[in-house]
Amino acid sequence: MNRAERPFEFFTASYITRIDNERAQNLGELRAGLAHCRDASIFYHTFQALGRYHFLTEGFSNDLAQWVLASLNRPRLAEQLGSIDVRSYVDLTGLRQDLVRTVDEFLRAYPTAADVEAFEPFYFCSSAEVLVALGWEAWTLAEFRHYLERMGHGSFHFHFLVSRLRLQLHSNDFSVWFKDALGLEHLARLTERIDITTDTIDGAKAHLLRLIDRELAA
Amino acid sequence: MTPPAATASRLMQLDDYVPILGVQEIDDLRALAGRLTGRTVQMVNSTAVGGGVAEILSRLIPLMQELGISPRWDVITGGNDFFEITKAFHNALHGGPYDARPQDFETFLAYTAQNRQRLSFDAEFTVIHDPQPLALIDARPSGKNHWIWRCHIDLSRPNPRVWDFLRPYVCRYDGALFSSPEFSRQLPIPQYLFFPCIDPLSDKNRELTADAVHEVTGRFGIDTDRPVLTQISRFDRLKDPVGVIQAYQIVKRYADCQLVLAGGSATDDPEGAQVLAEVRAAAAGDPDVHVLDLPPWSAIEINALQRASTIVIQKSLREGFGLTVAEALWKKKPVVASAVGGIPAQVIHKHTGLLAHSVEGTAYQIRFLLSHPSLAQKLGEQGHEHVREHFLITSNVRRYLALFLHHESHGRS
Numbered sequence: 001m002n003r004a005e006r007p008f009e010f011f012t013a014s015y016i017t018r019i020d021n022e023r024a025q026n027l028g029e030l031r032a033g034l035a036h037c038r039d040a041s042i043f044y045h046t047f048q049a050l051g052r053y054h055f056l057t058e059g060f061s062n063d064l065a066q067w068v069l070a071s072l073n074r075p076r077l078a079e080q081l082g083s084i085d086v087r088s089y090v091d092l093t094g095l096r097q098d099l100v101r102t103v104d105e106f107l108r109a110y111p112t113a114a115d116v117e118a119f120e121p122f123y124f125c126s127s128a129e130v131l132v133a134l135g136w137e138a139w140t141l142a143e144f145r146h147y148l149e150r151m152g153h154g155s156f157h158f159h160f161l162v163s164r165l166r167l168q169l170h171s172n173d174f175s176v177w178f179k180d181a182l183g184l185e186h187l188a189r190l191t192e193r194i195d196i197t198t199d200t201i202d203g204a205k206a207h208l209l210r211l212i213d214r215e216l217a218a
Numbered sequence: 219m220t221p222p223a224a225t226a227s228r229l230m231q232l233d234d235y236v237p238i239l240g241v242q243e244i245d246d247l248r249a250l251a252g253r254l255t256g257r258t259v260q261m262v263n264s265t266a267v268g269g270g271v272a273e274i275l276s277r278l279i280p281l282m283q284e285l286g287i288s289p290r291w292d293v294i295t296g297g298n299d300f301f302e303i304t305k306a307f308h309n310a311l312h313g314g315p316y317d318a319r320p321q322d323f324e325t326f327l328a329y330t331a332q333n334r335q336r337l338s339f340d341a342e343f344t345v346i347h348d349p350q351p352l353a354l355i356d357a358r359p360s361g362k363n364h365w366i367w368r369c370h371i372d373l374s375r376p377n378p379r380v381w382d383f384l385r386p387y388v389c390r391y392d393g394a395l396f397s398s399p400e401f402s403r404q405l406p407i408p409q410y411l412f413f414p415c416i417d418p419l420s421d422k423n424r425e426l427t428a429d430a431v432h433e434v435t436g437r438f439g440i441d442t443d444r445p446v447l448t449q450i451s452r453f454d455r456l457k458d459p460v461g462v463i464q465a466y467q468i469v470k471r472y473a474d475c476q477l478v479l480a481g482g483s484a485t486d487d488p489e490g491a492q493v494l495a496e497v498r499a500a501a502a503g504d505p506d507v508h509v510l511d512l513p514p515w516s517a518i519e520i521n522a523l524q525r526a527s528t529i530v531i532q533k534s535l536r537e538g539f540g541l542t543v544a545e546a547l548w549k550k551k552p553v554v555a556s557a558v559g560g561i562p563a564q565v566i567h568k569h570t571g572l573l574a575h576s577v578e579g580t581a582y583q584i585r586f587l588l589s590h591p592s593l594a595q596k597l598g599e600q601g602h603e604h605v606r607e608h609f610l611i612t613s614n615v616r617r618y619l620a621l622f623l624h625h626e627s628h629g630r631s
Binding site: 012014015016017018019021023052053055056059060066069070119120121123125128130132133134135150151152153154155 | 240241242243245246249250252253396399400402404405408409410411557562566567568569570573575600603604607608616617619620621623624627
């Protein structure tokens with residue numbers, strides 16, 4: 001069995017939610033907030049929302065789409081915001097631009113929607129990440145599988161989804177290690193295809209375990 | 219009804235939560251706590267028993283101890299005059315009328331000074347709960363310790379005089395914790411979202427056998443062969459029990475259902491007794507409306523009533539966090555609730571329950587769920603997962619650990 005040149009080190013991430021001193025009571029205010037809120041706020045309402053609500057597999061993508069649907073009753077805009085796939089972004093600047101552009105396009109088509117008051121305000125929040133090493137190191141795929149099975153939601157979300165912001169790659173920590181440290185390019189590619197936006201973290205993890213089992217059996 | 223004989227309840231340990239959370243999440247907690255081993259934490263509040271804060275602390279402290287942290291829980295003391303004033307502050311911060319006199323503030327500060335002398339404040343992390351001990355920030359020693367204010371109440375519409383008095387103390391903390399963004403204020407210090415929590419192993423939330431549930435429904439004459447709609451809340455106008463009856467009466471035109479309104483004892487609360495009378499009048503002798511005035515030691519009964527329900531309602535006009543919603547979701551019940559206070563954090567509309575804004579809307583959502591049982595089941599199951607992730611005592615421990623580590627690495631603000 002291949003022994004990696006460097007081990008995979010497992011971390012777990014916890015987030016505390018900071019309540020920012022800003023709220024939106026209508027779409028115009030949401031647009032303004034999206035344009036100038038902190039990057040940590042864009043992260044909280046998109047990337048981190050997927051982790052917070054990973055158990056919702058249908059019709060939930062991010063906090064913004066949910067608010068537009070539930071509090072403004074604008075299903076078209078909610079659908080457009082919800083279809084923005086965070087996995088397409090390796091930085092928050094591009095994601096912010098697309099969120100603002102989506103709202104702008106809607107407001108151009110429906111200018112009177114800007115001032116319609118929502119049932120409940122949208123509260124801008126942001127994340128503070130606390131990262132802790134789990135003290136686990138895998139040198140082989142079998143060892144990796146052993147620890148993957150024991151990995152909690154915070155750890156999987158961090159290595160699989162949040163990693164692309166750190167790596168600035170359309171990839172994840174697992175795929176990078178499979179490819180660069182173990183030379184398992186095919187497994188890396190299959191891992192990148194796992195769709196965490198339509199699956200739970202447990203489902204995505206089970207998918208990855210199946211891929212690894214197949215690789216180990218080959 | 220008389221209270222049952224006291225039974226010794228065993229303190230829960232982390233391993234007791236493994237069947238609920240999985241070993242992975244407990245591993246994560248241990249890893250986080252590993253960086254805080256031996257660190258000292260002080261929790262300060264105003265009561266050792268009774269009330270939600272004391273209940274949470276009594277469960278939080280042993281779990282922190284088991285994780286290798288050195289927590290201490292101190293309770294401030296004061297005379298009746300102090301607690302009358304802090305009760306008035308509490309109501310005023312919730313927006314109630316209060317004509318504060320200068321001597322009220324003096325009394326508040328005099329008892330604060332007494333508690334400063336009586337208690338020691340040498341912990342690395344000090345968490346002060348609610349307004350009663352707020353001014354203890356005066357006792358903060360110089361050094362690298364961190365002081366956090368945990369506000370369990372809704373500050374969105376405070377009485378200006380009381381808030382103007384308290385605000386300068388709040389601003390001297392390193393951070394403030396609120397149960398909902400809606401409850402927070404514009405402050406120059408970091409504010410964090412800290413949900414309250416339930417304990418899945420407490421009498422109110424632990425698994426019950428079908429026989430135990432049946433015993434309770436039988437005792438109250440509830441027919442479990444027909445749909446049961448339930449609202450658990452004290453008899454208070456802000457919980458809108460009469461609005462719940464009106465919604466039920468609309469639903470009843472379409473479905474042969476029953477309504478259970480179960481709340482705390484109204485014997486020591488004149489307004490509660492009046493509301494209870496109004497509720498009974500609104501029920502107008504309908505045998506399918508069960509108005510249950512329960513004593514405070516009814517945790518098992520509440521648990522059983524929630525488990526026997528087809529749909530749980532929380533039609534509050536104004537709400538604190540509304541943890542009865544989390545209790546119902548934990549039992550996988552579909553919930554129809556008002557979008558007030560902390561409820562929208564628990565009921566994600568169309569994902570973990572349904573939100574409503576009126577009597578008619580509440581009735582419509584109930585009818586919809588009664589005619590779509592598979593959707594109702596899905597909402598309940600997703601609600602259970604939502605509670606597992608965010609509203610259990612273990613999530614609360616994790617949040618505190620993360621907060622301490624974050625503040626330690628970022629220093630005093």
